[in-house]
Amino acid sequence: MSAPAPARGKTPARRPVPTRPDDTVRRTPAARRSRRAEAAFGFGMIGLAGAAILLFTIGPILASFGLSFFAWDVITPPRFVGLDNYAAIGSDQRVVHSFGVTAVLAFSIVALQVAIGLFLALLVDQRRRASTKAIFRTVFYLPLLASTAAVSIFMTYMFNERFGVVNYYLTLLGGSGVPWLTSDAGAVVTIVFVAVWQSVGFTFVLFVAALAGLPRDVMEAAEIDGAGPVRSLLRIKLPLISPTVFFACVIGLINAMQLFDQAFIMTKGGPGTATTTITMVIYQTAFQNLQFGYGSAISMVLFAALIALTGLQFTLSRRLVFYS
Amino acid sequence: MPLPPLSRRSLLRAGGVGLALAATTTLASCAPPSDPKALKIAFFGDQSGADELRARLEEPVRALDPTIRLEINATPGTDWNEFFAKLLTQIAAGSRPDIVSVATEGVQLMAGRGLAAPLDEYVTRDLAELQDYFDDVSPALVEAMMYDGSLFLLPLDYNAGNMYYSPVLFERAGLDLPAPDWTVDDFYDAGRAMARIPDINAYDWVVRLWGSWTSFLYANDGNLLTEGRAPGGQWLWDAAYAGNPAAAGRGGGWAWGDPVANSPAAVEALEFMIELRKEGIAPSPDVGGGQTSQALFAAGRVGMSVGGGFWAGGLHNAGMAPGTFDVQYFPRWKSQRHLFGTAGYSILETSDKKDLAWEVVKRLTFPDAFDVLFPGNVTTPARQSLSTAQRYETTGPEHWDVFSSTLTEFPETAPIPAPIYFNALSTALNQRTTEAIATGDARAALDGLQIDLETAAGAVG
Numbered sequence: 141m142s143a144p145a146p147a148r149g150k151t152p153a154r155r156p157v158p159t160r161p162d163d164t165v166r167r168t169p170a171a172r173r174s175r176r177a178e179a180a181f182g183f184g185m186i187g188l189a190g191a192a193i194l195l196f197t198i199g200p201i202l203a204s205f206g207l208s209f210f211a212w213d214v215i216t217p218p219r220f221v222g223l224d225n226y227a228a229i230g231s232d233q234r235v236v237h238s239f240g241v242t243a244v245l246a247f248s249i250v251a252l253q254v255a256i257g258l259f260l261a262l263l264v265d266q267r268r269r270a271s272t273k274a275i276f277r278t279v280f281y282l283p284l285l286a287s288t289a290a291v292s293i294f295m296t297y298m299f300n301e302r303f304g305v306v307n308y309y310l311t312l313l314g315g316s317g318v319p320w321l322t323s324d325a326g327a328v329v330t331i332v333f334v335a336v337w338q339s340v341g342f343t344f345v346l347f348v349a350a351l352a353g354l355p356r357d358v359m360e361a362a363e364i365d366g367a368g369p370v371r372s373l374l375r376i377k378l379p380l381i382s383p384t385v386f387f388a389c390v391i392g393l394i395n396a397m398q399l400f401d402q403a404f405i406m407t408k409g410g411p412g413t414a415t416t417t418i419t420m421v422i423y424q425t426a427f428q429n430l431q432f433g434y435g436s437a438i439s440m441v442l443f444a445a446l447i448a449l450t451g452l453q454f455t456l457s458r459r460l461v462f463y464s
Numbered sequence: 465m466p467l468p469p470l471s472r473r474s475l476l477r478a479g480g481v482g483l484a485l486a487a488t489t490t491l492a493s494c495a496p497p498s499d500p501k502a503l504k505i506a507f508f509g510d511q512s513g514a515d516e517l518r519a520r521l522e523e524p525v526r527a528l529d530p531t532i533r534l535e536i537n538a539t540p541g542t543d544w545n546e547f548f549a550k551l552l553t554q555i556a557a558g559s560r561p562d563i564v565s566v567a568t569e570g571v572q573l574m575a576g577r578g579l580a581a582p583l584d585e586y587v588t589r590d591l592a593e594l595q596d597y598f599d600d601v602s603p604a605l606v607e608a609m610m611y612d613g614s615l616f617l618l619p620l621d622y623n624a625g626n627m628y629y630s631p632v633l634f635e636r637a638g639l640d641l642p643a644p645d646w647t648v649d650d651f652y653d654a655g656r657a658m659a660r661i662p663d664i665n666a667y668d669w670v671v672r673l674w675g676s677w678t679s680f681l682y683a684n685d686g687n688l689l690t691e692g693r694a695p696g697g698q699w700l701w702d703a704a705y706a707g708n709p710a711a712a713g714r715g716g717g718w719a720w721g722d723p724v725a726n727s728p729a730a731v732e733a734l735e736f737m738i739e740l741r742k743e744g745i746a747p748s749p750d751v752g753g754g755q756t757s758q759a760l761f762a763a764g765r766v767g768m769s770v771g772g773g774f775w776a777g778g779l780h781n782a783g784m785a786p787g788t789f790d791v792q793y794f795p796r797w798k799s800q801r802h803l804f805g806t807a808g809y810s811i812l813e814t815s816d817k818k819d820l821a822w823e824v825v826k827r828l829t830f831p832d833a834f835d836v837l838f839p840g841n842v843t844t845p846a847r848q849s850l851s852t853a854q855r856y857e858t859t860g861p862e863h864w865d866v867f868s869s870t871l872t873e874f875p876e877t878a879p880i881p882a883p884i885y886f887n888a889l890s891t892a893l894n895q896r897t898t899e900a901i902a903t904g905d906a907r908a909a910l911d912g913l914q915i916d917l918e919t920a921a922g923a924v925g
Binding site (some may be wrong): 214300413416425 | 765901
């Protein structure tokens with residue numbers, strides 16, 4: 141029960157300190173030491189996590205931000221160039237183009253990840269036996285555990301135009317070999333396919349959990365009221381799991397915008413620059429062309445773009461996401 | 465005595481101090497400790513190869529200095545550009561080896577950026593000891609290791625872009641084996657004939673700087689960059705190569721000038737590759753070091769492919785019996801000029817053990833060091849005297865002498881164009897080549913490459 145509001149114009153009475161059940165215990169020196177030790181341990185644990193985040197996440201971000209105002213080739217000392225690196229980005233066609241490539245790949249991947257993940261989750265949700273559900277959950281989640289580099293390497297062989305197993309079966313079926321990795325469209329489709337194949341397990345598991353948590357009474361009421369499977373999905377299930385869909389979109393987009401391994405290993409960004417993502421440009425700029433300052437500036441722009449996109453998603457979520 | 469109560473603020477303060485200490489300690493542990501007793505070599509390859517090399521070099525190094533420990537750290541990569549990118553990142557992180565394996569691709573990058581130490585004084589001082597080496601090594605290889613008049617590496621091995629072929633597939637296609645003076649037209653006709661055999665690639669190639677369509681570019685008397693020679697170098701030619709006609713006219717290393725990537729010769733060469741693909745003679749190429757291409761060749765599914773001495777051991781190790789593959793000079797187009805790449809070990813400018821490093825580098829030029837460095841016949845020895853029939857007896861190919869005679873038969877043969885901005889050149893070349901193959905428009909792709917190279921050249925001044 142909340143305390144009564146103080147009368148207008150009067151000094152509020154000091155809120156009584158609630159009596160805690162262990163107050164008597166706290167008074168003993170041993171209990172005090174125990175509590176201090178417990179608190180120290182807790183803060184120690186938080187401190188470790190904080191140190192890791194500081195060292196491996198916040199530190200590099202800050203260092204990268206600082207470096208973006210310098211010209212640095214690793215070998216000679218850094219030279220302060222102010223905003224020159226940022227000014228150069230707008231006129232760098234390579235960067236602008238790679239942002240476009242990244243956007244196309246990322247939105248395709250997220251859309252497919254969410255759609256396929258939801259579809260598979262709905263199918264599994266209909267299974268009655270818990271063991272069947274567990275098998276499907278494991279099977280669909282397994283690719284996510286594999287190393288992206290390893291997956292990309294074997295997919296490169298599978299989609300090889302000359303001796304890949306995909307073209308082998310296509311030709312057996314009477315089709316002709318497709319230049320999966322050596323044509324613009326083929327390379328984009330293949331990379332999206334591989335990224336979705338590997339990561340769809342993540343959205344799938346999220347949706348399975350969300351569907352399992354739907355209130356039974358609401359679903360039963362919908363059934364009694366004569367809602368069919370499609371109407372039930374569109375009017376009941378989707379609105380109820382919309383926070384999960386939103387979460388999957390946010391996380392998926394952040395990950396997809398940083399796509400690197402698949403494109404780097406499977407196509408080296410080609411053919412031409414058809415699959416050169418912004419992270420590849422950052423890698424080439426910093427680590428191959430030794431323009432670490434400029435590479436950092438591009439990273440910062442990507443960071444800002446991700447924040448803006450996430451902010452936009454949150455804004456849209458106010459209209460589209462239903463929090464019960 | 466009971467401890468005073470620990471306030472939240474004090475705890476946070478203590479935590480902050482602890483955090484700072486932890487950060488300092490972690491950062492300090494990240495920085496590699498300077499070890500005055502370790503001689504570090506950065507090796508391009510896998511760690512097992514590095515360990516094998518260390519095992520075989522340890523004793524000679526200990527003989528030079530018993531207090532020194534030899535460390536050889538491997539850096540893997542699909543091609544030299546990947547190796548250099550990783551190496552430079554390691555150097556940036558404070559890990560500075562004393563000796564680094566460097567190929568033509570990285571000579572100017574390392575020398576031009578002040579990373580590699582010139583060897584001029586050491587070579588001059590120990591010339592008597594090295595004369596046997598210089599007598600045995602083509603001046604073309606040595607010149608490729610010079611930059612701005614100074615020598616930065618002693619070449620240990622090299623690979624010229626020759627043409628491997630399958631005598632089996634030539635026979636199946638009813639063709640005569642290629643002659644030393646065969647032409648690009650002969651190559652094209654052979655490709656068309658072999659393309660009729662199902663499930664094979666008459667010609668296979670990869671997208672990279674060495675031995676890609678660049679081999680056709682060289683044979684077409686073209687290049688990606690304007691060729692020139694830096695002044696200087698006479699200190700070496702006059703002393704080590706006095707009276708050697710092959711050294712006449714050489715300078716202080718290759719000086720790569722303005723990009724000419726969209727020259728008529730370049731467009732014609734790349735259009736030729738597009739034509740090969742359209743006619744089913746060659747497939748769309750992979751980007752990288754050519755391992756897949758080599759595997760396909762070993763499986764008997766490739767008729768012809770550009771390769772150097774390094775393919776001999778590779779094909780043999782892959783199970784190819786002698787007689788199932790052979791090699792010939794690259795076919796003549798406007799000329800029969802080949803390209804080549806050479807490699808050796810460079811001393812880093814930052815090394816505080818340069819004298820010892822030099823002794824090791826010098827030791828690696830001794831004839832008995834070659835098979836220690838390159839077990840399994842996987843490259844061409846820079847020393848002519850090591851290219852013998854006995855070396856190729858087990859592995860083949862039958863015409864092994866093609867490897868060693870390319871430089872003398874075709875003196876206009878030149879190193880791959882690897883300027884100080886090699887990494888940017890390599891990336892741009894790969895991208896624009898795959899673009900040309902995908903779109904079929906060589907001219908547009910090479911116009912783009914020209915702009916890329918001009919931008920890269922401008923960025924390094």
